Amino acid sequence: MSKVTGDAFNFSLLKRVMAYVRPYRAIFIWSVALTILLAAIAPARPLLVGYTLDKHILKGDYYGLLNVTILMLVLLVLQTIFQYAHTLLTNKLGQSAIRDLRINVFNHISKLRLKFFDKTPIGQLITRTVSDLETIADIFSEGLIAMIGDMLQVIVLMTIMFWMDWKLTLAVLIPMPFLIIATRIFQKAIKVAFQEVRAEVSNLNTFLQEHISGIAIIQYFAREDQEYKKFEKINSRYRDANIRSNWYYSIFFPVVELISAMSLGLLIWYGAKTVLAKPDLDPGIITTFIMFINMLFRPIRELADKFNTLQMGMVGAERVFKVLDTQEITVNSGNLAPKKLDGNIAFKNVWFSYDQDGEEDPKYVLKDISFEVKSGQTIALVGATGAGKSSTINILNRFYEIQKGSITIDQHNIQDYNLSYLRRNIATVLQDVFLFSDTIFNNITLNNPDIEYEEVVEAAKKVGAHDFIERLPGGYHYNVMERGATLSAGQAQLISFIRALVYKPAILVLDEATSSVDTETEMLIQNAIDKLMQDRTSIVIAHRLSTIQKADLIIVLDKGEIKEKGTHQQLLKLDGYYKRLYDLQFSSVGIAKG
Structure with a gap:
């Protein structure tokens, strides 16, 4: 994708952003229509002021002055209503478009491979889905449509000014x-x-995301002061x-005011000189031009700011679309979804x-792995950390x-199944449990x-967790x-x-599932495991060898290779x-007991 940060504006990227406006075509059309209408009626008041001065005030026409005043009030009310509707519609357009885009981004992120999250900070993704998306909303509310309105107003004003007096x-x-x-x-x-x-x-x-999530580690090791300094x-x-960005504004706006004052000074000097030379020249034109100068310089001054708002929206869009264009998605290559899985698993020469895929010399963490697990059997994987x-388990899911093997x-190859x-048919209980900020039931x-x-309660009773859940305020809620x-x-x-149980999986995976619990809780889980493993294929990963002695097959892994296979006794x-x-x-247990 080409960069937005260059000198050339990226119209292809803008076109991609505008694709999210299509469902809200009516709102967009009304927004543009109101933009054109506001630009058209903007010069009306200065023209009426100049006309009133020449035709009514200088001639003492009280009734004419009253009629024009009423007309100006009506025009002001209409302009206020149109401006309100314009602001409301442009903001609604922007928020509606980024709502759809944010849904797309979240949906895409949720389908990305874990490899993507291994190398991408979570805080960066939060920025992409929150604040970067808000800058895209500004494209509609403060950027593109507002710029169109300002440019139209400048064109209309200059056209009228040249028509009234081109020399002035x-x-x-x-x-x-x-x-x-x-x-x-x-x-x-400013860009x-x-x-x-x-x-x-x-x-x-x-x-913030990393350090708030890891606040316990920071406090355990008394790193508060050091992290505070970072x-x-x-x-x-x-x-x-x-x-720095505010400093540029503090320089630019006074410069614009100075240039505007120069125009006003030239207008007064040239206008006064012309009036003195031509006594028949209507003074109302000078008054109209004075009002036009403010109306002319305000949008020109704001065009730079709005263009940069548009640019920042495009920078945000580039970052968001970079996430959307990430191809690290697990492809749902198959549609196989039988009513029941027996759970026969076979690894054949897996590397x-x-x-990254395609590297000439990848560092293999699994090397030529082959084993089979029959339906209803229990297999245990044993080995040191990093084995x-x-x-x-990750490649089975x-x-x-x-890279190699099957x-x-x-x-059936796992790629033939609907992902x-x-x-859903491989329930995994991990050592590091993640629970959402929600009810136990959810x-x-x-x-x-x-x-x-009722299914949840039944599963909780099997695990032995029903009693402690019922003692909590609100129970399962x-x-x-x-x-x-x-x-x-x-x-x-x-x-x-319990979460793994209620999904009624054909294959159960226990990844160090009992390593974080006390002896009493471990006994509860172990009793439930014995019941669960009946007629269900199970894969157990455990450092505690006492938990896997009943396994039908134990595989000993070391540095990604199978070193030994067999039952506990073998x-x-x-x-x-x-x-x-x-x-x-x-x-070690014996020493501890002694």
């Missing part, structure tokens, strides 16, 4: 080249300043960027890397795509209307607050386990990696 008009326009030069300089300077402001807003949002620097850069256990479920269907169902209240801050780690883990007899890990864990 030329005298008034002598300082105009200086205004054009000043406007051009201001436009370039750079606004870009700096937008960049610093993004940095500020990113810093924030102070970022905030100072944001302040300085805003001051996987988190590096590739969680990566195995198609959060990331493999993964099948019930003899939503595939993920956190379990994720607002799925197909899941009944208790608000857990952001990230489940009002619950213990064990309680949050149990809720995530692996102990091999006297290899698994045996050493087993002895280490249980000797």
